[in-house]
Amino acid sequence: MHPMVKPALRRGWRDLNTVQFGMTPAHAMTLGPMDLATGSFLDLLNGTRGLELLREEGRRMDLPDGHVDGLVRGLARAGLLDDARGGGPAADALRKKKEVLDRLRPDLASLSLTTSAPGDAIGQLAARRSQRVQVRGAGRVGAVLASLLAGAGVAEVDVLDGGRVEPWDVAPGGLPAESVGDRRDESARRAVRRAAPDRPRRRATAQTSPGAGDPGFSLVIIAPRDDVAVHAPDPAAAEPLMASGTPHLYAGVVEGTGVVGPLVLPGETSCAGCLQEGRTDRDPAWPRLVAQWRSGRQRQVRPCDLTLATTVAGLAAAHALAFLDGKVPSSAGSRWEVSVPGLRWHARSIRAHPECPCAAAERGKGEHLSEDGESHETMAVQRPSEQCREAEAERPAGTWRAHV
Numbered sequence: 320m321h322p323m324v325k326p327a328l329r330r331g332w333r334d335l336n337t338v339q340f341g342m343t344p345a346h347a348m349t350l351g352p353m354d355l356a357t358g359s360f361l362d363l364l365n366g367t368r369g370l371e372l373l374r375e376e377g378r379r380m381d382l383p384d385g386h387v388d389g390l391v392r393g394l395a396r397a398g399l400l401d402d403a404r405g406g407g408p409a410a411d412a413l414r415k416k417k418e419v420l421d422r423l424r425p426d427l428a429s430l431s432l433t434t435s436a437p438g439d440a441i442g443q444l445a446a447r448r449s450q451r452v453q454v455r456g457a458g459r460v461g462a463v464l465a466s467l468l469a470g471a472g473v474a475e476v477d478v479l480d481g482g483r484v485e486p487w488d489v490a491p492g493g494l495p496a497e498s499v500g501d502r503r504d505e506s507a508r509r510a511v512r513r514a515a516p517d518r519p520r521r522r523a524t525a526q527t528s529p530g531a532g533d534p535g536f537s538l539v540i541i542a543p544r545d546d547v548a549v550h551a552p553d554p555a556a557a558e559p560l561m562a563s564g565t566p567h568l569y570a571g572v573v574e575g576t577g578v579v580g581p582l583v584l585p586g587e588t589s590c591a592g593c594l595q596e597g598r599t600d601r602d603p604a605w606p607r608l609v610a611q612w613r614s615g616r617q618r619q620v621r622p623c624d625l626t627l628a629t630t631v632a633g634l635a636a637a638h639a640l641a642f643l644d645g646k647v648p649s650s651a652g653s654r655w656e657v658s659v660p661g662l663r664w665h666a667r668s669i670r671a672h673p674e675c676p677c678a679a680a681e682r683g684k685g686e687h688l689s690e691d692g693e694s695h696e697t698m699a700v701q702r703p704s705e706q707c708r709e710a711e712a713e714r715p716a717g718t719w720r721a722h723v
Contacts, residue, residue: 320369320370320402320404320405320437321366321367321368321369321402321403321404322364322366322368322370322373322391322394322395322400322401322402322403322437323364323365323366323400323401323402323403323437324340324361324364324365324394324399324400324401325340325399325400325401325431325432326428326431327428327429327431327432328340328341328346328347328399328432329341329342330361332358333349333351335355336351336352336353336354337349337350337351337352337353338350338351338353338358338361340399345432346432348397348398348399350393350394350397350399356380356381356382357382357386357390359380360376360377360380360382360387360390363376364391364394364400366401366402366403366404367403370387370388370391373387373391374387374388395436395437398434398435400437401431401437401438401440402437402438404438405437405438405439405441405442406438406439406440406441406442406445407438407442407445409442409445409446409448409449410438410441410442410444410445412445413441413444413445413448414441416517418516419516419517422470422516423444423471423472423516426444426471426472427440427441427444428440430443430444430644433644433646443644443645444472446643446644447471447472447473447474447640447643447644448472448473448474448517449474450473450474450475450537450538450643451474451475451477451535451536451537452468452473452475452476452477452536452537452538452539452540452639452643453476453477453478453479453536453538453539453540454468454476454477454478454479454507454539454540454542455478455479455480455539455540455541455542455543456479456480456541456542456543456544456571457478457479457480457488457494457503457504457506457507457544458480458488458542458543458544458623458628459487459488459490459493459572459623459625459628459629459632460542460570460571460572460623460628460631460632460635461478461480461493461507461540461542461543461544461570461632462478462488462490462493462494462506462507462510463490463491463492463493463628463629463632463633464540464542464570464632464635464636464639465478465507465510465511466492466493466510466511466513466514467492467514467632467633467636468636468639468640469511469512469514469515470514470515470516471636471640472516472517473640473643474517476511476515477508478504478507478508478511479504480503480504480507480544481503481504482502482503483500483501483502483503484498484499484500484501484502484503484506485499486499487620488503488544490625490628490629491625491629492510492514492629492632493507493510493632494506494507494510495510536565537566537643538565538566538567538568538639538642538643539560539565539566539567539568540567540568540569540570540635540639541556541557541567541568541569541570542569542570542571542632542635543571544571544621545621546571546572546573546574546621546622546623547573547609547612547613548571549569549570549571549572549573549578550573550574550578550612551595551598551609551612551613552569552591552594553591553613554590554591554592554595554675556591557583557590557591560583560585561583561585561586561590561677564585564586565585566582566583566584566585566642567582567583568580568581568582568583568635568638568639568642568650569581569583569591569654570631570632570634570635571631572622572623572627572628572631573621574621574622575622575624575627575658575659576656576657576658576659577627577628577630577631577634577656577657577658578631578654578655578656579631579634579635579638579650579654579655579656580638580650580651580653580654580655580669581594581650581651581652581653581654581669582638582642582647582648582650582651582652583651584647584651585677586677586678586679586682587679587682588651588652588671588679589652589669589670589671589672589675589677589679590675590677590679592672592675592676592677593669593670593671593672593675593677593679593680594654594669596672596674596675597669597670597672600672624659627657627659630657631657634655638650649666652668652669652671653666653667653668653669654666654667654669655667
């Protein structure tokens with residue numbers, strides 16, 4: 320182990336014997352009491368020395384025997400320590416690709432804030448290089464979303480869509496202006512390759528058709544250009560994904576409202592069928608309206624302003640990466656919605672419906688969700704207090720959450 324105080328957290332002294340790591344309420348932590356000699360020793364925990372060399376440095380600084388090991392253990396238990404050589408073989412392989420790792424260093428620093436054990440951050444980043452994600456839809460949302468995932472280190476990002484690129488599909492970070500007239504899917508895949516820090520893997524097999532469920536995908540993201548499909552996703556379209564147990568996430572823009580979610584874990588969380596059944600319970604006219612919307616011929620370009628589409632793509636990519644990194648984001652069982660001009664995010668819970676064949680209600684996974692379907696909880700208060708309580712229970716003596 321080559322211990323390293325997490326460089327993503329800024330460090331400062333609150334007083335002569337109390338150190339604060341981090342600035343923001345979500346991650347700031349204080350450590351004390353700490354003498355000045357130990358505080359100076361923290362500068363040596365930069366990943367360039369192994370434990371034996373650190374012990375020698377400690378003796379030179381007249382630190383008591385065992386003090387260095389105790390400090391390292393305490394910092395590790397507090398989640399403040401990383402390992403410059405940790406993460407396993409996949410992480411070692413990533414370190415050998417210096418140009419690739421340099422592109423991903425901001426992502427690595429961010430992961431270090433949400434992982435606790437030394438070496439976990441680069442281990443998670445390296446694990447993305449074995450993930451397969453498919454984005455269905457290559458409009459202003461889907462193409463940008465696919466590029467973001469590739470840029471964040473996901474090894475294989477496939478894009479499915481039909482038709483040719485129209486001028487209104489063009490977006491920074493997505494389909495470029497020179498792609499107008501080209502096939503949408505091919506143009507989006509080129510954008511993905513440009514965004515990737517490493518050369519993306521190419522598969523010899525044929526691309527999966529839009530109606531198929533491929534258990535080889537870690538996640539499928541459904542980002543349709545059709546606004547009706549965003550507002551009222553068709554449960555039948557996701558049946559192959561449900562049958563194969565493929566997790567899938569919905570995202571898109573409809574009439575000036577951005578939508579991210581739900582993230583569907585088949586058989587565990589609410590799905591498009593639950594959403595449809597719940598809406599029908601609250602509004603008996605819902606199926607009649609959806610049938611009219613779907614049968615109507617689209618005669619003009621639908622509203623999907625650039626900044627809203629990019630915002631939705633960014634949040635959807637963040638939720639997708641959280642899931643790929645082994646967490647369950649708040650879009651599981653919920654839809655995050657934001658509308659212009661107010662731009663206030665709200666989570667709308669989706670109850671696992673007992674009449675839906677997905678059987679999520681039978682598994683009892685949706686009992687904690689609100690059943691009224693109404694908006695609740697703004698983005699600014701996304702359960703940080705629960706995270707702090709969990710961290711408080713695990714925190715070693717001498718450390719506490721900073722009130723900042």
